[in-house]
């Protein structure tokens with residue numbers, strides 16, 4: 001078990017893919033200071049799909065950005081495997097983001113002048129690597145992109161563009177994929193396609209995904225929901241249903257008390 005000590009290196013299979021220890025982020029100074037994250041301790045297991053949920057301004061994006069090395073902490077640690085991300089300099093952070101982490105954003109962030117295939121493979125090529133064609137084929141087939149590989153983003157629907165972005169995030173087989181509102185710009189059908197794939201990529205392809213979302217239905221595709229309020233972990237829900245997630249969010253708003261939950265008795269799951 002991890003003792004939480006700075007620099008502690010745990011090497012067993014139990015090592016969480018990602019963890020935060022007393023992770024704190026403040027913005028501004030004096031009267032204008034905002035404590036966006038306030039001593040967060042949380043683990044994200046490898047091979048699991050976790051959603052982070054909470055009210056607007058609760059610190060979800062800040063947490064994700066710190067865990068992914070996109071922003072610096074005020075204090076505390078964020079670990080990717082046994083690497084303390086908060087201790088890395090700019091060069092090592094760039095390398096970590098390039099080699100060990102994948103990202104999916106609400107705005108698909110595809111390069112408009114490149115084809116779908118080029119968008120998927122470019123990060124690997126820019127990093128000087130070679131594309132694993134078997135994995136590429138698995139991804140494009142599973143994501144239903146085989147017929148679209150020569151299309152540019154403007155020739156693709158929103159859902160197709162996001163599926164390209166998901167393939168791009170997974171092509172280098174990163175240790176973890178961070179998805180920030182990946183269905184925020186999609187209609188519900190396209191959203192279901194993307195979420196179904198994210199879930200399959202965890203269950204069938206062994207990936208690890210951490211997703212920020214506002215949508216209880218989207219969160220119910222995850223194995224676990226971590227609830228955050230006022231910059232603190234406020235509870236979690238295992239094997240969430242949309243109803244359980246909604247109830248958890250309601251409890252946060254009304255009680256500001258810790259919330260724990262398990263699946264409902266009827267076993268319903270979105271998209272199952």
Ligand SMILES: Nc1ncnc2c1ncn2[C@@H]1O[C@H](COP(=O)(O)OP(=O)(O)OP(=O)(O)O)[C@@H](O)[C@H]1O
Pocket residue numbers: 027028034035036054055056057058059060061062063
């Ligand atoms: N660059 C910044 N400068 C100052 N304050 C910031 C900055 N970024 C975030 N904040 C503040 O930190 C708090 C947490 O913001 P964060 O974006 O992490 O919340 P969130 O839960 O992702 O919100 P939303 O669901 O609305 O996207 C908010 O009060 C926000 O106003």
